[in-house]
Amino acid sequence: MAFSGESYPGTVKERPEETEGFTLNHAMMRVKDPEVSLAFYTGVLGMKVLRRLDFPEMEFSLYFLTCLQDGDTPPEDTGERTAWTFSQRGILELTHNWGTETDPEAKYHNGNDQPQGFGHICISVPDLDRAIAWLDSNGVDYVKRPEQGKMKDVAFIKDPDGYWIEIIEPGRLKGLGQ
Template sequence: MSDNPTAGFRFNHTMLRVKDPQKALDFYQRVFGMELVKTLDFPEFEFTLYFLAQLGEDEPQPPKDAGEATRWMFSQRGILELTYNYGTENDADFHYHDGNEEPQGFGHICFSVPDLDAAVRWFDQNNVEFVKRPDEGGLKDIAFVKDLDGYWIEILEPARLTGLGN
């Protein structure tokens, strides 16, 4: 047994509340290539959780058994949880605080991409809203886009950032 009390700790997921789950799922699946790996519905509390991941062909896939799939999902890294509270999609004035308006709090999630220029073209083709393009602002080669609920998503190509912070 390890003397390290945090041995085995793993960052599992980040949760974002979404107004319309079908639109949010489409956005993250179509635009970012994520897969829905688990849905947990809690009608007695009037919310549903959707868990998405990016699963490559060479990565472990979720088991078919529902209980084992839940265990598997809570054992992974880099899961995105979308939380839907019933009825929000029917309220035209409803929106979540994105964390970047005052008062600031939560900032963004981040996706790394193999080719930033190709990703920018893909986002443009899919009418994704940009907060900042890679050639704008003081930090070059980093982009920020928004999802449909206004949350910021940082987009970076690791190979372009070797001199960052120097």
């Protein structure tokens, strides 16, 4: 029998037919300085920029990033790659409102300060110890190291804008929450 999802009060057991094909494509976070953020996400977390979309009339740019896997082949043609990007799963959209990089007052709420809201994104890695060594060598700012706190084998780091990023190795989490 196929997995049909866990059931809790408020969940709908049967997926509405009208939602067939719906896919969570991306989550968006605003960034103060795209050069600094892109260096972090591409250089430290290994993500690739799939597309940049500029909107001069509204003075902002969008950067769509993901962790490409072996076999992922984004199209070379920009129009085709744009459509391909919006058909994927696990995309991170960084939004840059022009001018924030030079505005000393510009700062975004990280979602974890009060009042809380958005919490974090998560990157799963094949080897947590190796990933932590890499992050350490890049001087990342930790919220929580994997050996700290009650929840072991889970790390939280901060990006240049203070957003939290959870770092996990899926195989280590089999007993989580039990």
